[in-house]
Structure formats: structure tokens, C-alpha cells
Amino acid sequence: MDVETLSAGSRKYTATRGRVAALAVLVILLSVSSASSRAGTVEHPGVLPREVECSSCHASKISGKSVHSVMTATCSVCHVTTTKGDMTLMSLSMPKEKICSACHEEAAALRQHVPAVKGTCVECHDAHSSERKMLLRVADRTSVSGLNRK
Secondary structure, three states: OOHHHHHHHHHHHHHHHHHHHHHHHHHHHHHHHHHHHHHOOEEEEEOOOOOOOHHHOOHHHHOOOEEOHHHHOOHHHOEEEEEEOOEEEEEEOOOOOOOHHHOOOHHHHHHOOOOOOOOOHHHOEOOOEEOOHHHEOOOOHHHHHHHHOO
16 A cells, blocks of 8 residues: 555545544534433424514513513513414524523522522512513522522
8 A cells, every 4th residue: 555545545534534523523413402402392382473562462571660671672582482383483593591691690590689599680689671670580588598408
């Protein structure tokens, strides 16, 4: 076997090995993304047109004493919609534990809380609107602290 043949064979091996590695990465990414998307996915009946105003049916999401400022934007800031047949699937654009820190500085938010508060923001705060200040789901801090000591 001459050097030229050996070199061509080595390139084929390297190219094939690279394709196999890329395919393996793609399979892993698809399985991870489909598993994570199923976890927080909610079925919404019917097919929703892209230009639909969610608040036309979900008016409670944009009313209350405290309304999240992002509610003036499109719902796709936080939500992803996928149509499958005659059903629309709704999911968060990122994990629930991380979605608030996409816009809000996590360290600053944690400094404003009592030490007993742990968990995700949406355990205590409604992401859309609330009848209480600061988008709180419960009325006072003692209730919030009590929730997190369980």
C-alpha cells in the first residue's frame, strides 16, 4: 500500500468517524429536547393561528392589581406553541427554574427575600398577574416562608 492510498483511506475513516459522532450528538440532543418539552407541555384545544391574541380568551392573565410587565408583549416571549394535528401544544421556552432569570437578575431577586425562601420564583409569584402586590400568590411573607419550610 502506498502513502497516497493510506492518506485517502485515513481521510475516509476520519470523515466517517466525524459523521457518526455528529449523528450521535444529534440523536442525544433530540431525545433530551423531546423529553424536556413533554415535561411541561400543556394541550390547548384546537389549532391556533400565529397572529392570535391569547388575551382575547385569557383576559385574567392581563388583569389584576399586579400585572407582570411582560404581559404587554407577545406570549411567545416565554411560551412556545407547537401544532400537532388538531391540537396546539404549549410549553415554556426554557425550564421553569430558569425562565425568570432570563430577564430578572437572580442575585438581586434573592437579596429581596427572607432567608427561608427556596425553590422557583413561580411557587410564590404568578408569572402573569395577581390580585396582590409583587405578583404574589399568597397575601403575606409569613405564608410564603411557611410554604417553603415543608
